[in-house]
Amino acid sequence: MKNIIDLSQKLIRIESTADNKNGLYEVLEIAKKELKQFSVRTFEKNSTPSLLFSNIKNAKDFKILLNAHLDVIPGLKNQYKPLLKNGKLYGRGAQDMKATAACEILVFKELVNKVNYPLGLQLVTDEEIGGFNSAKYQIEKGIKADFVIAGEPTEFGINNEAKGIVWIKIIAKGKSSHGAYPWKGENAITKMISFLNILQKKYPVPSKESWTTTVNVSQISTSNKTTNKVPDNCEVVLDVRYVPLESEKIVKNVTSLIPKSFGYQILLKEPSQFTSENSKYIKLLKTETEKIIRRNVKTVYKHGGSDVRHFNQIGCEGITFGPIGDGMHTDNEWVSIKSLNHYYQILTKFLLSI
Ligand SMILES: [Zn+2]
Missing domain, CATH: 3.40.630.10 (Zn peptidases)
Incomplete structure (x- = not known):
């Protein structure tokens, strides 16, 4: 000893x-x-x-x-x-x-x-x-x-x-316009929010510890720095922790929820x-x-x-x-x-x- x-x-x-x-x-x-x-x-x-x-x-x-x-x-x-x-x-x-x-x-x-x-x-x-x-x-x-x-x-x-890990960066594109004329543009942040709502329905945050796949929205950003402009881009990074049963399908399960007009990039996939x-x-x-x-x-x-x-x-x-x-x-x-x-x-x- x-x-x-x-x-x-x-x-x-x-x-x-x-x-x-x-x-x-x-x-x-x-x-x-x-x-x-x-x-x-x-x-x-x-x-x-x-x-x-x-x-x-x-x-x-x-x-x-x-x-x-x-x-x-x-x-x-x-x-x-x-x-x-x-x-x-x-x-x-x-x-x-x-x-x-x-x-x-x-x-x-x-x-x-x-x-x-x-x-x-x-x-x-x-x-x-x-x-x-x-x-x-x-x-x-x-x-x-x-x-x-x-x-x-x-x-x-x-x-x-x-659990395994997947980190995904998701990029929403829109169209900029003057903030006083939002109907002339397409707000990339609002598009992203709609997507995040769908994502949260599929992968809700459990109220207590549980053996399920979780998705944490860890970063959100836009290059827009001004107030009176409709932003034409928005990026989020997701930190996905998946159960072994979902190993084969996890990337497809998450990316299939992403709207066609968005882009995405897998930053990391760990078994x-x-x-x-x-x-x-x-x-x-x-x-x-x-x-x-x-x-x-x-x-x-x-x-x-x-x-x-x-x-x-x-x-x-x-x-x-x-x-x-x-x-x-x-x-x-x-x-x-x-x-x-x-x-x-x-x-x-x-x-x-x-
Ligand atoms: Zn250790």
């Missing part, structure tokens, strides 16, 4: 944020030192480093791949000074997800020569900004696995699905995350977790995605699974020390039972 806490604290002390490239290299050095006797491959894309440890030299196709991101979102200065208090470890990344990374590193160290299948440990440094230069890059280089476990915070729920709860690995993980924490464990969904979605894209199963804590991405982030101990035991039992 002391090892987990010590290693977690070492990792938390490093300001490994996206804009501090040195921090990303430094935080990986700590892992390298801890696992110096094992085979490791180094990857780098756009000055973003990542590592892959394995029990078989140059392995690409793993049975189980443990994944952890060692980057964090920016925190207050004092959050980089880890603090132990009342059974909790506080600090930036305590919950998301340096302490689980520490567990993964130490479990790997203990078990890597005890399991008889290809086991990998992937440490990445850009999950918080999309994972394109670490996890996705490694996948492009041929890394895959039957089952991926990313140690994101889930309170021991097994997170097997997460959803999905692994069936019938996966044998999920069943096994559920059994081992229940034995250790002595309560029912469920599969859960998340509204935001993780690096697991990149693996799902190439047909690998994967989940996020992590211990108890709170305050991720806030000034008061912590993880329960007892639950870290449980987490370590669960991963150990799970990996040995395969």
Whole structure:
């Protein structure tokens, strides 16, 4: 247990944020030192480093791949000074997800020569900004696995699905005229409002948390800067979060509502995350977790995605699974020390039972 806490604290002390490239290299050095006797491959894309440890030299196709991101979102200065208090470890990344990374590193160290299948440990440094230069890059280089476990915070729920993202810019064109003679023009803003009303009927904002596709109108603008003019253009940007079931159709479902006279541009499409709860690995993980924490464990969904979605894209199963804590991405982030101990035991039992 002391090892987990010590290693977690070492990792938390490093300001490994996206804009501090040195921090990303430094935080990986700590892992390298801890696992110096094992085979490791180094990857780098756009000055973003990542590592892959394995029990078989140059392995690409793993049975189980443990994944952890060692980057964090920016925190207050004092959050980089880890603090132990009342059974909790506080600090930036305590919950998301340096302490689980520490567990993964130490479990790997203990078990890597005890399991008889290809086991990998992937440490990445850009999950918080999309994972394109670490996890996705490694996948492009041929890394895959039957089952991926990313140690994101889930309170021991097994997170097997997460929403995907589409960002769409929509442009309405009109005809300008003097504001005192609006019948001579065509107001692009009013045209846009009519469209937004139709959109809201199809995708109403749920009154409370629900597992449905949501559409957020995040930006609206026109180039018109004067008051006495009918605007001839209006742009909106939509932030669509879709459920995995709608993956194939989401772009068509939204764009089919756009009037023919409008233009649009897909700015981003990110896949959803999905692994069936019938996966044998999920069943096994559920059994081992229940034995250790002595309560029912469920599969859960998340509204935001993780690096697991990149693996799902190439047909690998994967989940996020992590211990108890709170305050991720806030000034008061912590993880329960007892639950870290449980987490370590669960991963150990799970990996040995395969
Ligand atoms: Zn995270």
